Amino acid sequence: MDMGLTGRRVLVTGGSSGIGAAVARAYADEGARVALTYRGGDEAAERLARELGAGRHAAMAVRYSLGEPDTVESAVATVTERWGGVDVLVANAVRWAPRRAPGTRFEEVASGDWRGFLDDNLAPTLRTVQLVVAGMRARSWGRIVLISSHVALDGHRGQEFYGAAKSALHGFARSLAWDVGRDGVLVNVVCPGLTTTERVLTGLPDEIRERELGSTPTGRLSSPEDIAGAVLFLGSAANANTTGQTLTVSGGR
Ligand SMILES: NC(=O)c1ccc[n+]([C@@H]2O[C@H](COP(=O)([O-])OP(=O)(O)OC[C@H]3O[C@@H](n4cnc5c(N)ncnc54)[C@H](OP(=O)(O)O)[C@@H]3O)[C@@H](O)[C@H]2O)c1
Incomplete structure (x- = not known):
């Protein structure tokens, strides 16, 4: 295809x-x-960009920090200056939060801790969409894929604020789809289940892994490549008329 x-x-x-x-x-x-x-990981990013750019089309690494609004503007500006625009946006960056200490209740989390977390995991993504969507409309073609989480659908103890930030992406996508759909821009959400990234593999207790596997129809966790396959379809011309939708990639859990 x-x-x-x-x-x-x-x-x-x-x-x-x-x-x-x-x-x-x-x-x-x-x-x-x-x-x-x-x-923060400029070396890893530059290495990957060099690898992806070698012998194929161009690739670049740019700094973008959810907590530093200037970097959101400058990252998009850099890509636009170098390449003239953005055709596909995959909004995947996340600010992780430390787990709540055992025995701490939701209502005990200080406003100062959760407000910034919520803001960082939502506002910069919406701003990034604003920055790229005008060009997509002008060219009558664009694809936007927002990366959410199974936590937004299923919930997870101790992840109320993460769940709130991710859930907001779903409502955002549903409404934005109406605003940009007639301009050739399609916007969708991909919801990964627990995924075998390096970060997850190094921190996942065996009992949680077993519990996840036991409640997953396919009997395995998703790999990053499994998620990428869904993103690639939704964020490509192969996706001709799907918008405002959520695709869960979790082995059917
Ligand atoms: N892995 C899972 O099981 C899972 C499940 C459901 C949903 N998700 C979602 O999938 C997406 C990717 O998750 P992942 O597990 O692949 O994450 P990851 O391996 O921790 O990678 C996170 C990426 O985001 C960047 N990043 C970290 N903090 C940032 C910040 N404050 N501002 C801007 N960029 C930042 C990192 O760059 P540096 O390395 O340079 O900091 C890195 O490129 C996230 O949206 C996450 O919510 C993941």
Whole structure:
């Protein structure tokens, strides 16, 4: 199937590791130009960009930090100056929060702790969409994929604020789909289940892994490449008329 991605300009936020890196690779494999963002890991990001750019289409690494609004503006500006615009946005960057201490209740989390967390995991993504969507409309073609989480659908003890931030993406996508649909721009959400990124593999207790596997129809956790496959379809020309939807990639859980 022709994904219609050759030469397309793809921006993957949080593309330097985990799911984002697999997404960046998947687009590069389809001949797209890929700009991947990092927050602190500039070496890993530059290495990946060099690898993806070698012998194929161009790739670049740019700094983008959810907590630093200037970097959101400058990252998009850099890609736009170099390549003239963004055709596909994959909004994948996340700010993780430490787990609540055992025995601490939801209502005991200080406002100062959760407000910034909620803001960082939502506002910069919406702003990034604002920055790229005008060009997509002008060219009558664009694809936006927002990365949510199974936590937004199923809930998870101790992840109320993460769940709130991710759930907001679903409502955002449903409404934005109406605003941009007649301009050739499709916006969708991918909801990964627990995914075998390096971060997850190093921190996952055996009993949680077994519990997850036991409640998953396919009997295995998703890999970053599994998530990338869904993102690639929704964020490509192969997706001709699907918008405002959520696709869960969790082995059927
Ligand atoms: N892994 C899972 O099981 C899972 C499950 C459900 C949903 N998800 C979602 O999938 C997405 C990717 O998750 P992942 O597990 O692949 O994450 P990850 O391996 O921790 O990678 C996170 C990426 O985001 C960047 N990043 C971290 N903090 C940032 C910040 N404050 N501002 C901007 N960028 C930042 C990192 O760059 P640096 O390395 O340079 O900091 C890295 O490129 C997230 O939206 C997450 O919510 C993941």
